[in-house]
Amino acid sequence: MRIAAFLPLLAGTTLMAQTIDRTKPPETPPIPAFKMPPVHESKLPNGLSVFLVEDARFPLVSVRLSFQAGSKFDPKDMPGLAGMVASLLTQGTKTRSFRDLAEELTSIGASLDGHVSPDVLTLGGSVLAENTAKLLDLLADVALNANFPEDEVALRKQNRKQALLAQRSQPSFLASEKFDALVFGDHPYSYIAPTMESLDGMDQKSMVEFRDTYLVPNNAVLLLVGQLPPRAETLKLVSDRFGSWKEKPVPAAPAKTFPESKRQLVLVDRPGSVQADIHIGRLAATRTDPDYYPLLVGNAILGGGANSRLFLDVREKKSFAYDAHSELDRRKDAGVVTAVTQVRNEVVEPAVEAVLGNLSQMAQAPVTAEELSDIKNYISGSFLISLETQASLTDQIDLVKTMGLPDDYLEMFTTRVRSVEPDQIQAAARKYLAPEIDSIVVVGDAAQIEKSLEKFGPVQVEKAK
Amino acid sequence: MKFAFAILILLCAVLQAAQPVIPIDKYTLKNGMRVILSRDNAVPVVAIYMIYDVGARVEEKGRTGFAHLFEHMMFEGSANVPKGMHFKTVESNGGTLNGSTHPDYTDYFEVLPSNKLAVGLWLESDRMRSLSITKENLDNQKEAVKQERRLSFDNRPYQTAIVDRWPELAFQNWQNSHSLIGSFEDLNASSVEDVAKFFKTYYAPDNAALVIVGDIQIPQAKKLIEDYFGDIPPQPKPAKPDLSEPATPTPRSDVYHDPHARVPAVLIGFPGPVRRSPDYYALAMLDILFTGGPSSRFQLNLVKGKESLIQYQAEMGWPFCSSTDYKNPGDYAMFLLYKPSFTPQQIVEQAQEEVAKIQKDGVDAKELERARTLLRSERITALQSSLNRAELLGKYEVLDGAPELINTELEKFLAVTPAEIQAVAKKYLTPERRTVLQILPAPPPHPDAHVEPKENQ
Numbered sequence: 001m002r003i004a005a006f007l008p009l010l011a012g013t014t015l016m017a018q019t020i021d022r023t024k025p026p027e028t029p030p031i032p033a034f035k036m037p038p039v040h041e042s043k044l045p046n047g048l049s050v051f052l053v054e055d056a057r058f059p060l061v062s063v064r065l066s067f068q069a070g071s072k073f074d075p076k077d078m079p080g081l082a083g084m085v086a087s088l089l090t091q092g093t094k095t096r097s098f099r100d101l102a103e104e105l106t107s108i109g110a111s112l113d114g115h116v117s118p119d120v121l122t123l124g125g126s127v128l129a130e131n132t133a134k135l136l137d138l139l140a141d142v143a144l145n146a147n148f149p150e151d152e153v154a155l156r157k158q159n160r161k162q163a164l165l166a167q168r169s170q171p172s173f174l175a176s177e178k179f180d181a182l183v184f185g186d187h188p189y190s191y192i193a194p195t196m197e198s199l200d201g202m203d204q205k206s207m208v209e210f211r212d213t214y215l216v217p218n219n220a221v222l223l224l225v226g227q228l229p230p231r232a233e234t235l236k237l238v239s240d241r242f243g244s245w246k247e248k249p250v251p252a253a254p255a256k257t258f259p260e261s262k263r264q265l266v267l268v269d270r271p272g273s274v275q276a277d278i279h280i281g282r283l284a285a286t287r288t289d290p291d292y293y294p295l296l297v298g299n300a301i302l303g304g305g306a307n308s309r310l311f312l313d314v315r316e317k318k319s320f321a322y323d324a325h326s327e328l329d330r331r332k333d334a335g336v337v338t339a340v341t342q343v344r345n346e347v348v349e350p351a352v353e354a355v356l357g358n359l360s361q362m363a364q365a366p367v368t369a370e371e372l373s374d375i376k377n378y379i380s381g382s383f384l385i386s387l388e389t390q391a392s393l394t395d396q397i398d399l400v401k402t403m404g405l406p407d408d409y410l411e412m413f414t415t416r417v418r419s420v421e422p423d424q425i426q427a428a429a430r431k432y433l434a435p436e437i438d439s440i441v442v443v444g445d446a447a448q449i450e451k452s453l454e455k456f457g458p459v460q461v462e463k464a465k
Numbered sequence: 466m467k468f469a470f471a472i473l474i475l476l477c478a479v480l481q482a483a484q485p486v487i488p489i490d491k492y493t494l495k496n497g498m499r500v501i502l503s504r505d506n507a508v509p510v511v512a513i514y515m516i517y518d519v520g521a522r523v524e525e526k527g528r529t530g531f532a533h534l535f536e537h538m539m540f541e542g543s544a545n546v547p548k549g550m551h552f553k554t555v556e557s558n559g560g561t562l563n564g565s566t567h568p569d570y571t572d573y574f575e576v577l578p579s580n581k582l583a584v585g586l587w588l589e590s591d592r593m594r595s596l597s598i599t600k601e602n603l604d605n606q607k608e609a610v611k612q613e614r615r616l617s618f619d620n621r622p623y624q625t626a627i628v629d630r631w632p633e634l635a636f637q638n639w640q641n642s643h644s645l646i647g648s649f650e651d652l653n654a655s656s657v658e659d660v661a662k663f664f665k666t667y668y669a670p671d672n673a674a675l676v677i678v679g680d681i682q683i684p685q686a687k688k689l690i691e692d693y694f695g696d697i698p699p700q701p702k703p704a705k706p707d708l709s710e711p712a713t714p715t716p717r718s719d720v721y722h723d724p725h726a727r728v729p730a731v732l733i734g735f736p737g738p739v740r741r742s743p744d745y746y747a748l749a750m751l752d753i754l755f756t757g758g759p760s761s762r763f764q765l766n767l768v769k770g771k772e773s774l775i776q777y778q779a780e781m782g783w784p785f786c787s788s789t790d791y792k793n794p795g796d797y798a799m800f801l802l803y804k805p806s807f808t809p810q811q812i813v814e815q816a817q818e819e820v821a822k823i824q825k826d827g828v829d830a831k832e833l834e835r836a837r838t839l840l841r842s843e844r845i846t847a848l849q850s851s852l853n854r855a856e857l858l859g860k861y862e863v864l865d866g867a868p869e870l871i872n873t874e875l876e877k878f879l880a881v882t883p884a885e886i887q888a889v890a891k892k893y894l895t896p897e898r899r900t901v902l903q904i905l906p907a908p909p910p911h912p913d914a915h916v917e918p919k920e921n922q
Contacts, residue, residue, distance in 0.1 A: 020692045022545050022591060026583035031559045032509045057507045058485060058849055060842075090759075098769065102760035106835040109842030111758075128842050155772055162775045162804055165727040169622045272724050275615045306552035306562075315612075316549065319605055322612035342616050374557035381559015381578050388508050389849040 031380050034387060036411040039397065040231060046247040047218025050238055051401060053225040055390050059129040061226030062394040063112075063136070065143055066402045069121040069214035072188040072254055072333075078201055080194020084156060085210050086114030086121050091152040093145040098152060101138065110135045112142065118189050119332040120402045121214070126391065129227035133237050140241035143215060148207040157199050164193060171277040171342070171443045174268050174464050179279045182266065182439040183336055185259035218247040221401045225394040256333040258283055261437045265457040269446035270464045276348050276444030280355055281338035284432040287330050287405055293416045294424035295328070295337070295432055300375050301367050301425070302326050302358060302433065303339055307374065309358050314341055320351045332403050337432055345444065349452035352442075356435045356456075363434035366422035380414045483879060484845050487854055487871050490683060491862075494691065496699045497671025501858050501868050502686055503678040505851065506579075511679030513575045513585040514855035515593075518674075518863050519667035520569040521645040522792075523706050530647015531655055533566040534610050535663050539573060540564065541602040544595035548602065551588055558584045568645065568785050569792040570863055576852050579680035583689055589675070590693035593668060598660050607652050614646050622726035626904045627784050627800075634717050634900045635734045635796050640706050645785060669700035674862045678855040710736065710794045714898045722907035728775065731809045732902040733816055734798030735893050737781050740791065741865065745781070746877050747885040748797055748893060749788050752779055753836040754828065754886070755819060756799070760835060762819055771815055776802040790860045796900075797893065809903040817899075823890040828883040837879050844875055 040052040074081045090112055091098045105112055105125075112125035112135065123143060127135040167173045177192050184190035194202075222242065228234045261282040285291040303310040303326025314324035324341040339359060343351040387393050387410075400409045442453060446461050453459045490502040521532045542548040555562045560577035575585040618624040629644045636642035675694070677686055714736045738744035756763050756779045767774040779799035781788040786795065803812045847853050854871070861870040 022587070022693075024545070025554055025558075026587055028558065028583055029580045031578040032580060058845055060845060060849075099760065099765060102758070102764070103835065106758045106760045106839050109838040126842075126846065128838070128845070155769065158772070158804070159768070159775050162728050162802075166622070166775075166802065169725050169727040171620060274619045275612075305556050307549075307556045312549065315609065316605070319608035320612075322609055322616045342612075342620075344612065344615060374553065377559045378556040381581075382561060384559065384578055385510050385561060385576050388510050388851065391846075391849075 031377060031384065033414060034384050034410065037393075042235060044217065044239055044243055046243065046245055048242055048245065049221045049401070050235070051221065051223045051397065052228060052231060052234055053223070053393075053397060054228055055226050055393065058390065059227055060126055060390055061129050061132045061135070061224060061228060062126045062390050063124065063139060064223045064394060064398045065123040065139060065220060066223070066398055067121045067215055067220045068119070068250070068253065068402070069210075069219065070116050070119040072118050073210075073214060074188060075206070076188075077198070078206065079188070079191045079198045080160075081198070081202060081206060081210055082121055083116045083194065084160065084199075084202055085148075085207050086116045086123075088148050088152060088156055088207060089114040089123060089142050089146040091156070092147060092149040093141045094147050095145065096141060098149075101142070104134070104138060108134045110138070112138060117331075122398070126226075132224075132226075132229065136237055136241050143242075144245055146211065148204045148211075150204050153202070153204050153207065157202060160194065161196060161199055164196070164199075167193060168465065171270055171273060174270065175277045175279045175441050175443045178266055178268050178443075178462070179281070179338065179439060179441045180336075182264050182441065183259075183261070183281070183283055184334070187258055187334075188254055189331060189334060214250060216248040216250060217242065217245045219250045221398070223394060223398050223401065225397065226390055253333075258334055261439070263437055263439070263457055265440045265453060265459050266442070267446055267450055267453060267459050267461045268441065268443040268464050269461055270443050271445050271447065273345075273443070273445040273448075275342050275344050276442050276449050277340075277342045278348070278352060278355065279338050279340050279441045280352070280359070280435060280438050281326070281336060282432070282438050284328065284335040284337040285428070286333065286335045287403065287409075289335070291428045291431065292335075293420050294428035295335075297372070297375055297379065297417060297420045298362060298367070298425040298429050298433065299326055299328050299337055300379055301371050302362050304375070305378060307378070309361070310339060310341070310355065313358060314343075314351060314354050318347075318350070318354060320344070320347045320354070324355070345448045348442070348444070348449045349455065352440070352453065352456055359433050359435040359438070362429035363426065366426050369422075372420075372422060372425075376418050376420070379417050383413055483841050483875050484872075485848065487848065487858075489858070489868055489871070491868055494670065494695055496695065496697055497669075498694055498697075499674040499862055500687075500690055501674065501676045501862060502681065502683055503676070503854060503858060504681055504683060505678065505854075506680040508851075509579045509680050510851055511577055511579040511582050511585075511677060511681055512851040512855040513577070513582070513589065514572065514676040514678070514852065514859045515574070515589050516570055516572045516674050516676070516859040516863050517668060518672045519571055519703070520567045521643075522568045522640050522708060523667075523703075524640075524643065526639065526643075527651055527654060528647075528659065529643050529651045530610065530645070531651070531659065531663065532571060533646060534606060534652060534655060535660060536564050536566045536571050537606040537609055538598065538602060538660055539592055539596065541606065542597040543592040544597070546588060546591050548597070551592070554584060554588060560585070566645070567790060568641075569790070570860070572856070572859065574852060574855070582677070582681060582686065586689050586693045590697065593670065593673070593694070594697045596664055596668070598657055598664065600657050603655070603657055603660060607655070610647075610652055611649055614649070618646060620725065622723055623730055623800075623904055626721040626723055626902065627732070630719065630721050631732055631734075631784065631902055634719055634902055635798065636710060636794075638708060638710050640708050641710065641794065665700060666703045670694060670697045671699040672703065674859050676855040676859040676862070678851040678858070708792070708794060716897055716899050718901040718903075720903045720905060723904050724907045726904055726906045728802055729805055729809065729906060730800060730802045730904045731812050732798060732800055732900075732904070733813060734783075734796045734900045735895075735898050737795045737797045738889065738893060740793055740795060743885065744889050744892065745788075747881050747889040749781060749878060750833070750836055750840075750881045751823065751886045751889060752781065752788075752797065753840060754823070754832060755779060757836060758839045762822075766819060767815055772804070773807045773812060773815055774801055774803050789857065790864065792864055809901075809905070813901055817896060820890055820894045823887060827887045830883065833883055833886070840878055841875065
């Protein structure tokens with residue numbers, strides 16, 4: 001209280017004394033730490049893990065019900081099944097049609113959608129806080145009683161096929177598809193979408209089977225964040241709706257075996273492309289690997305944000321591209337690091353050269369003290385900012401609970417980032433960034449750019465499907 | 466203590482109003498720069514939002530895309546911020562930033578940990594005061610914009626049709642109908658003198674508003690703003706171009722063959738009502754009935770029902786604006802992606818049939834109540850982010866001169882009656898006022914005939 005009363009006075013004092021020096025950035029205190037709200041954890045007798053987090057800033061409640069049932073659990077001959085199950089969960093239950101669900105959700109100011117990542121299938125949504133119990137009614141009905149009506153399945157299949165065609169017209173989709181196929185080999189992480197054939201094979205029966213196998217309480221995490229009713233009342237709301245759900249043994253996840261990384265160069269021919277999409281990278285550390293934080297920091301120096309080496313070199317200095325960055329795809333069982341840029345056809349060769357050069361440089365020399373201090377601030381600040389809204393806070397807590405991360409992951413994130421040293425980054429770069437064994441995927445007009453790629457290895461040209 | 470106090474205020478507000486009340490402290494500096502402060506200390510984050518009252522609609526013939534090219538120049542350095550330092554300074558202080566060009570305004574933001582407020586003000590004031598305008602920077606940014614055009618438009622399905630062709634159909638006044646991203650020819654023609662003139666004319670403090678939302682102390686913030694911006698000289702008010710459209714719209718249509726598209730689409734638009742007139746609120750509610758949420762009419766009747774649509778988007782101001790951020794004149798337009806087993810004419814008829822149902826049968830009270838709840842819920846959700854709040858406050862200030870609309874406008878939407886909705890369907894959404902652009906998949910160009918579009922024309 002005393003501090004609050006004193007502050008304006010302090011501002012008044014500085015007003016008299018200060019003249020602004022515009023020639024350099026003003027001095028400011030260090031970035032404040034993220035303060036994690038308390039997470040209350042409990043478990044129903046059927047094995048459903050329940051996490052409650054009070055967030056009273058706005059009259060909203062966010063909900064996630066997440067299953068270890070992402071697309072890596074698709075049957076071998078049916079890529080995309082988990083994704084189709086996720087999108088069809090909200091299209092009808094034993095007692096509610098799609099229209100009933102849609103109208104009831106809208107009338108309580110709620111959203112509820114199913115989606116998948118490679119690892120997790122999530123039913124997620126939010127609601128005006130006064131209607132939390134009603135959203136839980138609908139969530140439980142969808143999770144326990146979704147029945148995949150045949151007409152909805154047929155319509156979704158048709159529309160998914162058209163959406164797939166539309167995706168195939170995007171060069172970035174074609175690049176990601178080929179890149180993941182190269183780096184993940186036979187593992188189910190290797191595809192990013194269903195195929196026309198796998199969609200043909202899906203029906204009500206395959207979806208019911210998937211539901212009965214994986215959508216069980218002991219394979220799930222329920223997370224509620226927001227202006228919740230008092231705890232005992234909230235827990236009763238949950239157990240009344242999810243308590244009768246039967247537990248069941250769940251099959252093991254696919255083995256974590258991945259191919260050795262090696263140089264492969266594929267040009268996906270997309271006639272008429274006015275530029276080339278370039279993806280270069282390979283398998284890397286997961287979030288739970290000891291190399292993770294050095295890799296995270298090193299990758300950000302290489303290609304995270306507008307002050308990164310790739311952005312400054314490929315976009316600002318050489319004017320080859322609008323965008324140049326590198327990304328860390330962090331799945332539960334494998335990480336992937338990829339440098340990405342899209343350049344005009346005439347500069348494909350020097351652009352690939354520039355990306356490879358920047359990757360090598362990360363392994364050859366330690367990052368500078370200034371780069372390291374800047375990037376640590378950038379990561380810490382962006383992390384703080386990214387947790388501002390309820391939805392993003394909820395997603396981050398959901399991530400911790402579904403991806404096998406330590407309970408203190410969010411609270412300790414900044415501290416762990418700040419502890420990374422230049423030699424650790426260089427070691428991680430030698431392991432994951434030095435490009436000799438990277439895969440290179442380029443999507444573009446082969447007639448225009450094939451020759452420009454030949455100096456980087458034998459070019460395998462494939463028609464865009 | 467402070468945190469709990471903030472919650473109490475919010476809770477009281479919720480009990481009284483449809484949405485939480487956003488505090489507003491608005492004043493004007495001596496040089497005419499408008500300032501809006503909104504304190505919220507729940508999270509140690511601050512959003513700094515600088516909005517200039519200039520957009521692509523002021524561009525002159527031969528200079529399409531210039532407002533956007535200029536926006537790029539704003540990141541190239543100023544008297545005390547060398548080239549490259551803008552990005553570096555924001556990021557090394559833990560922040561994020563961006564800028565964007567719209568038909569009626571251009572905006573820039575930094576979101577920072579709240580104790581870094583002074584850093585953002587230093588950057589924004591230095592470029593408003595003393596932007597570095599050099600040929601080297603301009604040439605570099607021309608290339609960046611061309612790459613942006615290739616990436617975001619020329620190499621993607623639908624986008625070139627939407628950015629270049631659609632405005633020509635939807636509007637007749639060149640100020641409204643020219644391409645916002647511009648042609649390569651016009652970009653090449655832009656000179657350092659153009660940049661300097663544009664800067665002096667439009668990037669003056671009295672043509673801008675600064676909004677700060679987040680964990681700030683009001684007296685300290687006011688002092689910093691005065692120190693950094695107070696002595697930047699004002700400029701004469703720029704002349705406003707005539708944006709008026711013919712009073713009686715004529716139906717127009719065209720077909721665009723898109724070599725990147727694999728699925729057909731159709732764009733349908735109608736000239737819209739005057740912004741913030743009663744008709745505007747009624748049409749916004751009608752749009753929710755058509756396309757808002759999973760129980761909308763387009764979802765239930767066209768995606769389901771007729772099983773013709775795959776995806777849809779619709780909004781007043783679409784595609785470059787939303788209902789909250791355009792000046793008159795605007796339109797109400799929709800983008801419909803549909804199954805190739807239907808013809809574009811069938812799709813247009815089906816959309817028009819949905820309009821006809823409203824014209825004939827009006828709106829069910831229960832359905833309208835659902836639309837109101839959906840709107841209220843989306844509004845509260847959007848208000849969570851400090852940057853969203855800052856953007857809304859800034860746009861309400863520059864486009865309407867009334868930032869308090871952030872707290873009061875929702876009531877106007879919620880008060881719309883079924884009869885008003887039926888009336889706007891009859892008045893605005895008729896085939897006689899309709900613009901249609903079909904986008905049909907086309908084979909890719911023959912490899913030998915390949916020409917870089919527009920580069921050398």
